[in-house]
Amino acid sequence: MAEEGTLRPYIAIDTFSGFVDAHVAHEVAARGKTTQGKFYKSIFSDNSQLWFDTTMRHEGITNVRSVAADITRFDFDTAGPIAFCLLDVDLYLPIKDTLPKIFAQLSSGGIIVVDDCQPNSVWDGALQAYQEFCAEQGMSIEIHQKKLGVIRKAA
Ligand SMILES: C[S@@+](CC[C@H](N)C(=O)[O-])C[C@H]1O[C@@H](n2cnc3c(N)ncnc32)[C@H](O)[C@@H]1O
Numbered sequence: 001m002a003e004e005g006t007l008r009p010y011i012a013i014d015t016f017s018g019f020v021d022a023h024v025a026h027e028v029a030a031r032g033k034t035t036q037g038k039f040y041k042s043i044f045s046d047n048s049q050l051w052f053d054t055t056m057r058h059e060g061i062t063n064v065r066s067v068a069a070d071i072t073r074f075d076f077d078t079a080g081p082i083a084f085c086l087l088d089v090d091l092y093l094p095i096k097d098t099l100p101k102i103f104a105q106l107s108s109g110g111i112i113v114v115d116d117c118q119p120n121s122v123w124d125g126a127l128q129a130y131q132e133f134c135a136e137q138g139m140s141i142e143i144h145q146k147k148l149g150v151i152r153k154a155a
Pocket residue numbers: 013014015016017018019020023044047069070071072088089090094
């Protein structure tokens with residue numbers, strides 16, 4: 001966005017401490033990821049909001065606001081209208097929960113990109129949540145680069 005000269009407000013939401021325990025438990029108990037539980041609990045746990053904000057300042061980027069939160073608890077009604085959203089939280093439950101909330105705030109012509117929509121992978125909960133949302137909305141599946149699930153709101 002900075003390189004393109006886009007100065008629209010951008011909200012970056014992350015727990016900054018990795019996955020939520022209940023979301024990991026669902027992958028293990030309901031989605032058969034029995035051997036990946038420890039991996040999910042350790043990865044991304046050393047993230048830091050301070051590092052993120054410092055990097056933005058260092059790069060002279062002033063239109064990004066970081067929010068430390070579980071996205072399933074974030075009030076998306078305060079964030080709209082949304083032109084573009086990269087939804088990159090990897091697991092089934094947080095994507096299943098938030099896609100309808102984000103879509104409700106999406107502008108006409110807006111786009112959501114769901115990362116990691118790959119079958120038979122450690123992140124395939126993203127694909128399941130994406131496919132279910134498209135089916136519920138009667139939308140076509142549109143996956144680019146073998147992993148980027150696209151959702152569009154008609155202009
Ligand atoms: C693959 S990383 C992507 C981060 C960022 N998009 C990037 O490319 O640097 C997944 C991120 O999702 C965050 N995350 C996982 N579950 C979350 C949740 N329920 N709410 C907010 N953030 C979450 C993790 O902390 C991790 O930083």
